[in-house]
Amino acid sequence: MTSSTPTAPSPSPAAAAAAPASTPASNTSSSSKPSKQQQSSSQSQKPKPANKSKDSASAASAGGAAAAAPADGATAQLTPAELKKRAKAEKAARRARERAERESGAAGGPGGAGSSAGGGAGGGGAGSSAAGKKDGGSAAGSAGGGGSRQLPRRGSAQNASQTGGGSTKHKKTDDKNVAVFGHLYGQQRRTTVAGAGKEVHPAVLALGLQMRDYVVCGSSARCVATLLAFKRVIEAYTTPLGTSLPRHLTTYLSHQITYLSTCRPLSISQGNAIRALKLAISSIDPSTPEAEAKAFLGEFIDSFIREKITVADQVIASSAAQKIQDGDVIVTFAGSSIVKQTLLLAHKQGKKFRVSIIDSRPLFEGKSLARALANAGLDVQYSLIHGISHAIKAASKVFLGAHAMTSNGRLYSRVGTALVAMSAKERAGGVEVPVIVCCETVKFTDRVALDSIVVNEIADADELITAEPMQQLTGLPDPVAAATASAADAKKGGGSKSAAAAAANAAAESNTLTQNVSSPLTGWKESANLQLLNIMYDVTPAEYVDMVVTEMGSLPPSAVPIVHRMSTNM
């Protein structure tokens, strides 16, 4: 579904762009109307492509002479950014004229050519805006428009520098992208809320950043958070005049969804939930009063969360906890909320077992799981991915969480899961450890995956560079942080350091100290040929999974497509 959600919003800006573009094109030239439209449209940010295409369309239909009129109107009120746009409009007009001249011979040529050029420009504009930056569109647009009049000189110089800078930058990032995963480096994750569409609700803005920073992390958590945010969006929503809620709300929501997906690619569960929500919206009768429709949708979201996640988790936890027996050693990987719930429930039922948590860089999700389980009084053992073969030696069962289950029965989960499952299945002693996956059916998808390369998510490679907290701990005078660090902190750090050094192996300590001061990777982006790869997920072969515990019962992985079909048809 990760593909379906990004594709869903993309038609909408294009459609929005196409709809207004067609109207002025069909109307014959009226010089006042475009300028008025421009005024109104300049207020809102979204219709930029529409605006652009409108300009070009009107200019094309009016010919070169008419292009001057909207341009004058624009300079009166608009910023340099608008100047650029005007230059583009001129250029589009010129191009249309040229084409018209080329095609001339036919008497009805200009009109048809103009409209087609306008449509093309509108499509291009929408495409570039979807890609993220408007200057990309402007640079592309002005590439051919080198010398028209006074303005173009300045514009062309600017554009040349822009395009030049853009291309070198592109080259550099390309070098840092791992070639095999080239298809996954689509867009940088959004870093700020700046540039987010006006219609994006504050709750969604906040959620986007939380998801990006892994504050809201985990497939179900993200799903629930998205639905709750959308509930607030719907509560705050009022249907604009001249349209109906079921028609307009879907496009309105897709702006929110696009924003969320630029913060972090959507999870399977998010996609499934959004699809269900959109289905519910479209099923509303257009004649229903708005308040009633909104209440219905709020109710729908609540029941979806309750049925698909909250209650489902309880059902899964209780049935998975039955699989735990006294004396078991449960191995789990990273921090799955449903596995945590299962283990806590089994502990509450009075079962005596040990948990061995395997964790991985860079998220260390297992740490919070370990803390939660230890606080509840469980016997917890913790090691990192390098200790798998040691942890699995004593294991009697492996419990795994899931990001998604694909239709070919494979488990799509946090990267490293496959290693744990593999170790469980291929233990040296020849005894296989059962691998049990806990997964709500909302995480089932009709997509299939054979390897972890085609479908995956790339996180920022800088996350892999060793974190700084070590420096604070050691209290060494770090040249960069020294200015910001307070003296008291430094003293405290120094004290703890000397104590640690006295207690532990001093030489090794000093060794790590010197190495932590500057990680050898800090300048990795400057060193050619060096790439860092930080993928989020991997695909575990179906034969490593013995059982999938869902709210519909415990199934073999081969049952995933059937259950998925059942749950989506209902």
Added chain:
Amino acid sequence: MPATSGPLTPGLASFLKTLKTNPIDTSIDNLISLLKRRQIRHSRSCATATAYLLRGVISASRTNDASKLIERVQHVGRRLMAAQPREMVVGNIVRRVLGLIRDEAEDDREGDFNLSEAGSESQPQTPRGLDDPTDALSGRHDGSDRGASRQPFSALTAAPISMFSLLSHPEAENSLPGTPISASPSGRLLGHAPTKDIRAEVLDGISEIIDELTQVDDQIAAYALDHIHSNEIILTHTSSTTVQKFLLKAAAKRKFTVIHAESYPNNHEATHATVSGANPHDDELLSTESFQKPLIALGITVILIPDSAVFALMSRVNKVILGTHSVLANGGLVAAAGTRVIARAAKVHQTPVVVVSGVYKLSPVYPFDFDSLIEYGDASKVIEYEDGDLVDQIDVQNPLYDYVPAELIDLYITNLGGHAPSYLYRIVSDHYRKEDISV
């Protein structure tokens, strides 16, 4: 003691520096404490230190008597191996030195067949033989300093042997060819007169071992082009000079891609340094190695990944090349933690696993208890200081090594060439003598 003096941080460099000046017993104790404190870590550093120490031990023990040398080396070797039983290279080097002495002694014995020559050769040695008692006495002094428990034993054994050798000297010279032959089986090597300078031969042999240790990586790297073809994707793990040199050698001729798993948390800093070409801060590496170019400087694309991504990427990997800590006689190996899952993932994906290792890492030990080979490290590397409260509540484990069974390995490349895991026992029997397997 530690960080105050920069160049004299305890380690291989400081040990070798002080080896010349310090009396040999101080050096032995020094190395034992270095091993115990894990201030010498890498296999090769341990091997080099052991070899140099044994050279010192042999040159310090002023005897030409093979049995005394063996006994002395065995004694030192036992102490070193007891200091750090999991550094199997220490035992390997000790065994090889013992084997050297035995070989020399046997050559010597065979040389006795033509005694007319041997006798004339041994003529200039007679004065040395007469000097022997005093030397033996001084050696005994050293022995008494070393360990009080050993003193009575050495006092008992040293005196009779030196007396015996005194007496046997003229006898060997005067007797018929038949007598030494009948004498040597009875006394084995023990009471046999040294007819040539065993000590010098053994010292030469140890120097050869030391040379081998310095050249082993280059020798292994010479096979690189036989195993790496163009446009290959090679996965490796942790930082190993042997692997790095192997890849560098191939990189000079061919273009390929290297995926490097970082082996967090025990060796990731060194791995990062290896990958990025930053100066490794590791004092234990010899200075020549720190000047090594990184692969990226040769135009090789290096992709650094966390250990968890190994399975995800394995479907794209053509070969897995691994370094190791030590190799066991059954073809299994003890390598950095995380190696086993990598080898297993490679097996699952039908990707060949190549292990590059010097012969000196090849241990005659047959593992019956794999767990005893595994060393556990500092838990604070797994849970950092800020999460210190967790340490009280949970059991944090940081294994340093993995045992990788032989069936996961497809090929070993040593300085002698490429071998199947099943062939390793032959190399073991070539390098170590049966009587030394349990030192």
